Amino acid sequence: MNKTTELFAPGHRGCAGCCDALAAKFMLKAVGENCIVVTPTGCLEVFSTPFPESAWNVPWIHSLFENAAAVASGVEAALKALGRKNDTKIMAIGGDGATIDIGIRGLSGAFERGHDFTYVCVDNEAYMNTGVQRSGGTPFAATTTTTPAGKASFGNLRPKKNMPQIMLAHGSPYVATTSVAYPKDMMRKVKKATEVTGPTYVHVHAPCTTGWGFDGSKTIELGRLAVETALWPMMDIENGDITGVHKIRNKRPVEEYLKAQKRFKHLFSIPGGADIIKKIQELADWNADQYDL
Amino acid sequence: MSKLTVVEGSYAVAHAAKVCRPDVIPAYPITPQTHIVEELSKFAANGEIGACEYITVESEFSAISALIGACAAGARTYSATTSQGLALMHEVLFNASGMRLPLVMTVANRAMSAPLSIWNDHQDSIAQRDTGWIQLYAEDPQEAADMTPQVYKICEDNKIMLPAMACFDGFILTHVYEPVVLLEQDLTDEFLPPFAPEHILDPSNPKTFGAFADPGVYSEFRYMQELGMSAALKKIETVADEFNEIYGRYYGGLIDGYYLDDAEIVLVAMGSVIGTIKDVLDELRAEGKKVGLLKIRSFRPFPTDAIRNAVKNAAIIVPLDKSISIGKYEGALCTEIKASLYNTKIDIPVLGYMFGHGGRDIPPERIKKIVSEAEKAIVNGITIESSYVDLREELL
Numbered sequence: 212m213n214k215t216t217e218l219f220a221p222g223h224r225g226c227a228g229c230c231d232a233l234a235a236k237f238m239l240k241a242v243g244e245n246c247i248v249v250t251p252t253g254c255l256e257v258f259s260t261p262f263p264e265s266a267w268n269v270p271w272i273h274s275l276f277e278n279a280a281a282v283a284s285g286v287e288a289a290l291k292a293l294g295r296k297n298d299t300k301i302m303a304i305g306g307d308g309a310t311i312d313i314g315i316r317g318l319s320g321a322f323e324r325g326h327d328f329t330y331v332c333v334d335n336e337a338y339m340n341t342g343v344q345r346s347g348g349t350p351f352a353a354t355t356t357t358t359p360a361g362k363a364s365f366g367n368l369r370p371k372k373n374m375p376q377i378m379l380a381h382g383s384p385y386v387a388t389t390s391v392a393y394p395k396d397m398m399r400k401v402k403k404a405t406e407v408t409g410p411t412y413v414h415v416h417a418p419c420t421t422g423w424g425f426d427g428s429k430t431i432e433l434g435r436l437a438v439e440t441a442l443w444p445m446m447d448i449e450n451g452d453i454t455g456v457h458k459i460r461n462k463r464p465v466e467e468y469l470k471a472q473k474r475f476k477h478l479f480s481i482p483g484g485a486d487i488i489k490k491i492q493e494l495a496d497w498n499a500d501q502y503d504l
Numbered sequence: 505m506s507k508l509t510v511v512e513g514s515y516a517v518a519h520a521a522k523v524c525r526p527d528v529i530p531a532y533p534i535t536p537q538t539h540i541v542e543e544l545s546k547f548a549a550n551g552e553i554g555a556c557e558y559i560t561v562e563s564e565f566s567a568i569s570a571l572i573g574a575c576a577a578g579a580r581t582y583s584a585t586t587s588q589g590l591a592l593m594h595e596v597l598f599n600a601s602g603m604r605l606p607l608v609m610t611v612a613n614r615a616m617s618a619p620l621s622i623w624n625d626h627q628d629s630i631a632q633r634d635t636g637w638i639q640l641y642a643e644d645p646q647e648a649a650d651m652t653p654q655v656y657k658i659c660e661d662n663k664i665m666l667p668a669m670a671c672f673d674g675f676i677l678t679h680v681y682e683p684v685v686l687l688e689q690d691l692t693d694e695f696l697p698p699f700a701p702e703h704i705l706d707p708s709n710p711k712t713f714g715a716f717a718d719p720g721v722y723s724e725f726r727y728m729q730e731l732g733m734s735a736a737l738k739k740i741e742t743v744a745d746e747f748n749e750i751y752g753r754y755y756g757g758l759i760d761g762y763y764l765d766d767a768e769i770v771l772v773a774m775g776s777v778i779g780t781i782k783d784v785l786d787e788l789r790a791e792g793k794k795v796g797l798l799k800i801r802s803f804r805p806f807p808t809d810a811i812r813n814a815v816k817n818a819a820i821i822v823p824l825d826k827s828i829s830i831g832k833y834e835g836a837l838c839t840e841i842k843a844s845l846y847n848t849k850i851d852i853p854v855l856g857y858m859f860g861h862g863g864r865d866i867p868p869e870r871i872k873k874i875v876s877e878a879e880k881a882i883v884n885g886i887t888i889e890s891s892y893v894d895l896r897e898e899l900l
């Protein structure tokens with residue numbers, strides 16, 4: 212255990228400007244020390260716990276890539292059975308791959324059963340730990356190491372899976388979307404999620420310097436652009452109703468966001484790239500309209 | 505004398521699990537394990553297992569994952585599964601033993617698909633032999649029930665801290681009605697101390713479970729698991745004795761024998777077929793044939809020394825397997841018994857048979873046929889090292 216006052220301590224092996232590290236650090240600040248964290252396999256897990264070191268100053272467990280929600284449900288059941296639940300918060304913090312793809316069965320089961328815990332998806336939009344392969348969270352037209360652009364492909368063929376809506380469909384009393392680029396918003400939402408009884412879900416947009424191809428000093432800038440272009444809407448959903456939406460002051464064109472990252476660079480040179488950018492703009496406009504951003 | 509009650513094997517085991525006072529039971533149904541988890545859900549619904557949390561998970565993968573979370577948080581846990589369910593857990597089984605979490609699971613042994621079969625053999629648990637779990641095999645419902653508090657006591661020992669499977673044959677034992685002694689709560693409380701692990705997930709003393717290991721430290725973790733298994737070799741014996749002292753029943757420790765001391769032909773087996781073999785041996789002994797039985801109770805840890813000692817005076821050793829390693833054409837007991845005898849002065853032929861796969865019945869005549877073939881092999885030597893005893897050539 213690391214002797215600092217930070218619940219998520221510095222000195223870990225994340226990239227400079229790592230989105231996952233920012234997420235973990237600010238979330239724990241918000242939730243406080245009376246919590247137990249479950250993390251599936253992924254960047255955050257690997258860079259924070261090279262034996263015998265650990266960045267976690269809260270009790271923490273990593274089991275596997277696809278079972279964080281089930282492990283968390285076991286922790287919750289144990290604390291209840293042993294009379295130790297009290298105010299202790301149980302939080303799973305998983306990547307988009309762990310959450311949206313391989314872990315969705317266990318996550319769905321845990322939410323349907325109604326365990327009192329919070330699941331946070333830190334969505335850096337690909338399998339970063341294994342070298343930036345595509346996940347169900349990878350956006351339309353992005354290149355990854357398994358969706359490269361080429362003569363016959365413009366990159367990822369499909370838009371992001373709408374995970375917050377899926378979690379909402381489980382009857383979760385609190386679902387929120389936020390971004391590491393808005394630490395206060397993220398902290399408020401994660402704290403609230405842990406305070407609401409029942410299974411709650413927070414989806415955190417997390418720009419990854421290495422995977423997306425931008426300078427490590429620009430993590431926050433990229434995250435803000437995603438929000439300001441309306442590609443990433445941030446909201447609170449309580450008992451099924453949208454109760455808060457982050458309003459965009461100056462809506463920016465998606466090109467500004469796309470241009471800033473290597474994973475979309477091809478769109479500005481390939482034939483038909485302009486049409487794809489147009490489609491991405493349509494996705495953003497739909498969000499802006501749908502959620503009144 | 506303890507009171508005998510006629511119950512289904514599954515009930516006896518569920519009842520045994522209940523008196524061990526588990527805190528968390530995540531369960532997912534699969535034939536022929538279903539009656540065990542149904543009985544436990546009734547106990548839980550009637551408040552008969554204290555504050556126990558019974559979790560109706562959506563898969564075996566989550567059952568075993570929830571066991572991990574619960575056990576790491578300090579709970580005594582229980583679950584049961586078989587076959588496809590156990591195979592679905594495969595990845596997590598390694599994870600549990602690597603994190604030194606003393607989970608307890610009953611395995612109602614069943615064949616693996618394809619072809620789909622719900623009937624008994626040992627392929628499911630044998631396929632998990634390298635996952636770092638203790639594996640004990642019971643011969644009848646009473647032993648399966650009695651094995652439950654025994655495995656808790658074994659695996660919760662702080663020198664061991666490894667998960668354990670208590671295996672008993674699906675249908676043959678899970679669904680049979682027999683008179684058994686239902687484990688008494690007071691005796692079980694005397695036998696089995698509360699679970700008090702040294703390391704738990706607790707905000708007042710934060711610890712990290714499941715860190716990442718580089719090549720400089722990984723082997724040592726594996727080696728320490730092996731040390732835990734070695735400690736279990738002794739503990740399985742002492743726990744069997746302690747159980748005998750308190751409850752007055754004994755089934756052997758790592759192994760057990762039947763007409764073993766002077767046996768020339770030593771049959772080696774696990775599970776319910778032991779009962780059939782014992783009946784056959786009574787007959788054969790009456791005819792003057794020197795045949796004995798080596799019952800393997802503990803398959804992991806594998807009792808190499810105990811086996812060497814038990815068979816050293818035999819003329820032939822005959823492992824009888826309800827599993828097969830396809831590509832080696834022999835069952836697990838056969839391979840492991842042979843390996844145990846190598847590098848020793850013991851030079852005894854090993855004649856392996858496979859039977860009872862996918863639930864095929866093993867009538868006494870099969871055992872007698874095997875014994876007569878073993879008699880011939882003592883004289884003429886072994887021609888085929890391993891074979892199915894009852895292959896239906898007409899279907900091939």
Ligand SMILES: Cc1ncc(C[n+]2csc(CCOP(=O)(O)OP(=O)(O)O)c2C)c(N)n1
Pocket residue numbers: 231252253254255276277305306307308309310335336337338339340341346
């Ligand atoms: C069952 C299984 N399949 C694949 C892997 C390999 N693997 C480890 S981490 C990972 C990607 C993690 O992606 P994500 O959840 O998005 O987290 P990130 O690293 O991007 O933060 C993969 C594919 C694994 N550990 N286990």
Ligand code: SF4
Pocket residue numbers: 224225226228229230231232254255258335339340419420421422
């Ligand atoms: S690859 Fe991305 S998520 Fe992984 S450590 Fe680097 S910045 Fe963080």
Ligand SMILES: [Mg+2]
Pocket residue numbers: 306307308333334335336337338339346
């Ligand atoms: Mg990711």
